[in-house]
Amino acid sequence: MHEMALCEGIVEIVEAEARKGAFSKVKTVWLEIGALSHVAPEALRFCFEAVTAHTIARGAALEIIEQKGSAWCLGCSRSVEISRRYDACSECGSHQLQVTGGEDMRVKELEVE
Incomplete structure (x- = not known):
């Protein structure tokens, strides 16, 4: 389960931001997770x-x-939406697709005290 390691990385980011921003409590963490990131929410x-x-x-x-x-x-x-890496193009049916988005996971925002 690589999600544990991902969460440890999130905590490292939060703690680094706390040192920069001088806050002592995090109330909410917003994460953006791409459909192609292989992360199970x-x-x-x-x-x-x-x-x-x-x-x-x-x-x-x-x-x-x-x-x-x-x-x-x-x-x-054309740019097309895909839900899985090996989907066909919804416009022409081709499988020659180059992924352009949805592979990332990032901390978008923190609500802090």
């Missing part, structure tokens, strides 16, 4: 609670903003 929620238990993010809400996947079709030269 429910597993991430479970791990987040465990990993943050003894940190400044203890008890913080985790808000997940899911980002759709997108790709450039080499067949019809």
